[in-house]
Amino acid sequence: MAKKFKVTIDPRDECISDMACVSLCPDVFEMSEEDGKTQIVEKYRVDGKIEEGLVPEDLEECIRSAAEACPVQIIHVEEVNE
Numbered sequence: 001m002a003k004k005f006k007v008t009i010d011p012r013d014e015c016i017s018d019m020a021c022v023s024l025c026p027d028v029f030e031m032s033e034e035d036g037k038t039q040i041v042e043k044y045r046v047d048g049k050i051e052e053g054l055v056p057e058d059l060e061e062c063i064r065s066a067a068e069a070c071p072v073q074i075i076h077v078e079e080v081n082e
Contacts, residue, residue, distance in 0.1 A: 001081055003057040007067075008076045009038055012051045020069040025062035028055055054080070 015037035040053035067075040
């Protein structure tokens with residue numbers, strides 16, 4: 001069974017747009033053109049939610065790096081089994 005990771009940006013409104021997550025993990029994070037805050041790329045969104053994603057195991061290192069580098073610590077990563 002392949003591991004996946006749930007990535008949540010919570011609370012997203014506290015994002016300060018420093019782009020550390022986008023720089024470290026552009027496959028998963030992008031900046032919203034609407035409000036300038038980070039969001040999950042459409043490919044990995046859960047139910048269309050821009051603040052929640054389900055990411056494959058091969059991206060674990062980059063999502064964890066992004067979470068650790070976030071200056072406001074709003075990126076959360078948890079392992080899920082599917």
